[in-house]
Amino acid sequence: xxxxxxxxxxxxxxxxxxxxxxxxxxxxxxxxxxxxxxxxxxxxxxxxxxxxxxxxxxxxxxxxxxxxxxxxxxxxxxxxxxxxxxxxxxxxxxxxxxxxxxxxxxxxxxxxxxxxxxxxxxxxxxxxxxxxxxxxxxxxxxxxxxxxxxxxxxxxxxxxxxxxxxxxxxxxxxxxxxxxxxxxxxxxxxxxxxxxxxxxxxxxxxxxxxxxxxxxxxxxxxxxxxxxxxxxxxxxxxxxxxxxxxxxxxxxxxxxxxxxxxxxxxxxxxxxxxxxxxxxxxxxxxxxxxxxxxxxxxxxxxxxxxxxxxxxxxxxxxxxxxxxxxxxxxxxxxxxxxxxxxxxxxxxxxxxxxxxxxxxxxxxxxxxxxxxxxxxxxxxxxxxxxxxxxxxxxxxxxxxxxxxxxxxxxxxxxxxxxxxxxxxxxxxxxxxxxxxxxxxxxxxxxxxxx
Amino acid sequence: xxxxxxxxxxxxxxxxxxxxxxxxxxxxxxxxxxxxxxxxxxxxxxxxxxxxxxxxxxxxxxxxxxxxxxxxxxxxxxxxxxxxxxxxxxxxxxxxxxxxxxxxxxxxxxxxxxxxxxxxxxxxxxxxxxxxxxxxxxxxxxxxxxxxxxxxxxxxxxxxxxxxxxxxxxxxxxxxxxxxxxxxxxxxxxxxxxxxxxxxxxxxxxxxxxxxxxxxxxxxxxxxxxxxxxxxxxxxxxxxxxxxxxxxxxxxxxxxxxxxxxxxxxxxxxxxxxxxxxxxxxxxxxxxxxxxxxxxxxxxxxxxxxxxxxxxxxxxxxxxxxxxxxxxxxxxxxxxxxxxxxxxxxxxxxxxxxxxxxxxxxxxxxxxxxxxxxxxxxxxxxxxxxxxxxxxxxxxxxxxxxxxxxxxxxxxxxxxxxxxxxxxxxxxxxxxx
Numbered sequence: 001x002x003x004x005x006x007x008x009x010x011x012x013x014x015x016x017x018x019x020x021x022x023x024x025x026x027x028x029x030x031x032x033x034x035x036x037x038x039x040x041x042x043x044x045x046x047x048x049x050x051x052x053x054x055x056x057x058x059x060x061x062x063x064x065x066x067x068x069x070x071x072x073x074x075x076x077x078x079x080x081x082x083x084x085x086x087x088x089x090x091x092x093x094x095x096x097x098x099x100x101x102x103x104x105x106x107x108x109x110x111x112x113x114x115x116x117x118x119x120x121x122x123x124x125x126x127x128x129x130x131x132x133x134x135x136x137x138x139x140x141x142x143x144x145x146x147x148x149x150x151x152x153x154x155x156x157x158x159x160x161x162x163x164x165x166x167x168x169x170x171x172x173x174x175x176x177x178x179x180x181x182x183x184x185x186x187x188x189x190x191x192x193x194x195x196x197x198x199x200x201x202x203x204x205x206x207x208x209x210x211x212x213x214x215x216x217x218x219x220x221x222x223x224x225x226x227x228x229x230x231x232x233x234x235x236x237x238x239x240x241x242x243x244x245x246x247x248x249x250x251x252x253x254x255x256x257x258x259x260x261x262x263x264x265x266x267x268x269x270x271x272x273x274x275x276x277x278x279x280x281x282x283x284x285x286x287x288x289x290x291x292x293x294x295x296x297x298x299x300x301x302x303x304x305x306x307x308x309x310x311x312x313x314x315x316x317x318x319x320x321x322x323x324x325x326x327x328x329x330x331x332x333x334x335x336x337x338x339x340x341x342x343x344x345x346x347x348x349x350x351x352x353x354x355x356x357x358x359x360x361x362x363x364x365x366x367x368x369x370x371x372x373x374x375x376x377x378x379x380x381x382x383x384x385x386x387x388x389x390x391x392x393x394x395x396x397x398x399x400x401x402x403x404x405x406x407x408x409x410x411x412x413x414x415x416x417x418x419x420x421x422x423x424x425x426x427x428x429x430x431x432x433x434x435x436x437x438x439x440x441x442x443x444x445x446x447x448x449x450x
Numbered sequence: 451x452x453x454x455x456x457x458x459x460x461x462x463x464x465x466x467x468x469x470x471x472x473x474x475x476x477x478x479x480x481x482x483x484x485x486x487x488x489x490x491x492x493x494x495x496x497x498x499x500x501x502x503x504x505x506x507x508x509x510x511x512x513x514x515x516x517x518x519x520x521x522x523x524x525x526x527x528x529x530x531x532x533x534x535x536x537x538x539x540x541x542x543x544x545x546x547x548x549x550x551x552x553x554x555x556x557x558x559x560x561x562x563x564x565x566x567x568x569x570x571x572x573x574x575x576x577x578x579x580x581x582x583x584x585x586x587x588x589x590x591x592x593x594x595x596x597x598x599x600x601x602x603x604x605x606x607x608x609x610x611x612x613x614x615x616x617x618x619x620x621x622x623x624x625x626x627x628x629x630x631x632x633x634x635x636x637x638x639x640x641x642x643x644x645x646x647x648x649x650x651x652x653x654x655x656x657x658x659x660x661x662x663x664x665x666x667x668x669x670x671x672x673x674x675x676x677x678x679x680x681x682x683x684x685x686x687x688x689x690x691x692x693x694x695x696x697x698x699x700x701x702x703x704x705x706x707x708x709x710x711x712x713x714x715x716x717x718x719x720x721x722x723x724x725x726x727x728x729x730x731x732x733x734x735x736x737x738x739x740x741x742x743x744x745x746x747x748x749x750x751x752x753x754x755x756x757x758x759x760x761x762x763x764x765x766x767x768x769x770x771x772x773x774x775x776x777x778x779x780x781x782x783x784x785x786x787x788x789x790x791x792x793x794x795x796x797x798x799x800x801x802x803x804x805x806x807x808x809x810x811x812x813x814x815x816x817x818x819x820x821x822x823x824x825x826x827x828x829x830x831x832x833x834x835x836x837x838x839x840x841x842x843x844x845x846x847x848x849x850x851x852x853x854x855x856x857x858x859x860x861x862x863x864x865x866x867x868x869x870x871x872x873x874x875x876x877x878x879x880x881x882x883x
Binding site for chain 1: 455456458478480481482483518519521522525526527529530531532533534535549550551552553554556557560577578579580581582583584585586588589592593594595697698699700701732733734735736740743744747750751776778805808809810812813815816819820822823824825881
């Protein structure tokens with residue numbers, strides 16, 4: 001006992017850190033509907049740009065068109081060809097890239113801060129006048145078909161596709177990577193039409209963070225993007241209710257590991273239970289100090305990087321549990337995961353576990369907004385779900401009040417193993433016996449590479 | 451004419467304790483966070499024959515407990531203080547780091563000092579981490595297409611000696627043969643305070659931090675520091691080619707390795723090669739993107755970089771500039787190689803286009819500024835510059851150094867790639883149908 005006290009007293013206490021002041025967000029909504037958020041942050045002479053455009057993908061054709069739109073958005077305008085656009089952006093010390101998912105199209109960029117005006121000029125030129133030249137489109141389409149084929153050969157991608165397909169059958173969230181065969185059939189006309197319909201300032205949010213004068217930056221945005229016009233965004237259909245059922249084994253003969261994925265329903269960020277949910281997930285598998293890592297990595301050595309997380313989407317939030325385990329311990333690993341889930345669902349966490357998860361969540365939120373890039377991405381993501389900068393103050397405050405009983409109450413619905421669906425990608429012949437001992441199983445063959 | 455570019459101007463202080471530990475302090479109060487990094491001057495190039503993967507396995511063991519810290523408690527202390535942590539093993543160093551709220555600086559310094567004194571390694575923990583590392587190798591190499599390509603598979607084509615050529619992740623049987631004696635020897639030889647750099651970046655007062663450093667590190671006993679080995683190999687005159695079959699890959703891939711100048715003896719030439727990678731494959735206006743993706747349409751993607759993991763400044767000579775491409779089955783490797791040769795020849799003969807160097811420099815400088823805005827990125831870069839070059843100031847100086855590289859040097863770099871015997875590795879797609 002004496003030894004313990006002496007030992008722990010050697011470990012220095014953590015002094016309280018005075019939180020950073022809440023960033024001052026200067027905001028304006030232009031007449032065309034574009035919402036603009038600007039934060040001056042002078043630590044580096046750069047500006048970070050994030051543009052989110054609501055972009056509801058409705059079905060496989062739409063997803064494939066959206067993917068090709070994102071890949072060819074910067075391949076030409078009436079004024080400039082692909083190389084001229086890229087040359088102009090690079091000369092600003094800049095970069096502009098496009099990513100799209102079922103909910104939104106995002107343009108992510110940066111440049112030396114002195115070059116904000118020309119960066120906005122190029123952005124506006126593309127948003128209002130991307131021409132999708134026939135030849136560039138055809139070349140990129142062929143390339144993206146090959147690229148998607150390679151992506152779909154990665155076990156992590158196979159597992160994600162199988163899980164979202166299992167969770168959201170028939171819904172746009174039910175697939176992430178467009179099918180190569182569908183991509184190959186997309187014509188440039190449909191992409192131009194999609195641009196006309198969906199690349200719109202209505203509901204779009206532009207976030208700028210950097211070494212800039214907010215008033216001047218707002219003026220520059222107004223001048224560059226005030227003339228951009230478009231219609232109202234489509235809304236995402238409600239997600240189907242999750243139906244539990246047998247564990248799906250996607251057979252990948254010869255696989256030396258099994259990709260275990262479990263999925264469930266989670267609460268949105270606006271839900272009063274969100275702070276407790278965050279801590280429940282953290283304690284279970286949301287960080288290295290979690291029960292999941294302690295058990296199947298640090299104690300059993302079954303896996304390298306087991307984890308769980310909550311993702312928030314426009315039409316609902318979801319929990320994912322993931323572990324890639326050696327084929328021969330698939331059954332034992334699944335058993336331990338179910339055990340840890342069950343323990344979360346029926347027993348409260350210890351006071352130490354709760355406090356550690358709380359401090360981690362509060363601390364890492366502060367780390368995440370300590371850089372211009374981090375702050376820009378954080379504010380843009382929050383704005384996209386209707387939350388403002390106050391979240392950076394209010395959410396940590398809410399986290400400090402969460403009790404062990406509240407964590408248990410949330411975990412009972414979030415983490416109960418009976419409420420989750422499961423997908424395993426692995427060698428069915430070797431793993432089915434042990435998995436079937438733990439629950440009902442159905443097996444499908446992994447799609448072969450094309 | 452050379453455009454001037456904004457440079458970082460982080461104030462730096464350097465110190466050295468009596469036991470040889472080098473200290474780099476970079477106070478900056480932009481955000482209430484602090485990063486602590488410890489770089490040890492040992493990477494997988496230094497691991498003994500018969501023990502491939504040992505440097506990386508030992509990195510895992512540094513999280514398994516030390517005098518005052520139990521197994522896996524290091525991460526728990528850091529995370530319960532609101533911080534993040536990790537470690538990584540490179541060819542010529544191993545780093546350990548934390549990024550935390552500023553009030554946790556003393557805790558992080560204590561934790562790093564405790565394991566610098568000695569990790570507490572048991573047979574049980576060693577067996578556990580051998581299993582974890584094997585799962586890491588399965589997930590990153592064996593169970594996925596293109597796993598370890600080309601960082602594991604190109605070095606044996608490009609190099610002849612064990613340190614440069616072997617697999618840094620390690621052979622399973624050699625990992626399993628690791629003993630407690632191996633760990634004790636490795637620690638004793640390479641983890642001396644005189645073989646390490648401690649870097650602190652972020653929101654702290656330098657005087658206060660130095661007092662804490664003296665308190666926690668001052669009484670760590672000095673030990674002999676191994677002399678820095680040379681891993682030099684001659685640059686070959688003749689091309690060497692090899693191929694492998696990846697049974698999981700649906701499309702072929704190609705990696706070309708070129709030797710580049712030693713930054714310690716020819717910094718300008720080295721930086722010219724760094725700029726060359728941006729001339730070749732940074733964005734739609736770069737030369738290989740234009741040629742291979744847009745004109746020939748012979749590749750699905752192409753990239754080029756200096757250094758094993760794409761960081762030009764985190765290892766020493768000898769190192770490679772790698773050009774990497776994935777391509778459709780119909781597009782033959784020889785055609786891609788010929789096009790790369792043509793583009794390098796064109797650069798070597800005609801030089802850069804008007805404005806090309808300025809825009810590439812502008813982008814490179816802006817990427818450097820962006821990485822340095824993160825206290826952790828700053829600490830890792832400063833530590834690597836101190837360890838490998840003895841000049842943490844290079845973080846602030848790089849934009850100016852890059853501006854001083856003339857276009858002729860970049861053209862000469864392209865010519866130098868063409869003049870040597872390159873190393874070519876073809877990955878054959880075993881999963882086409």
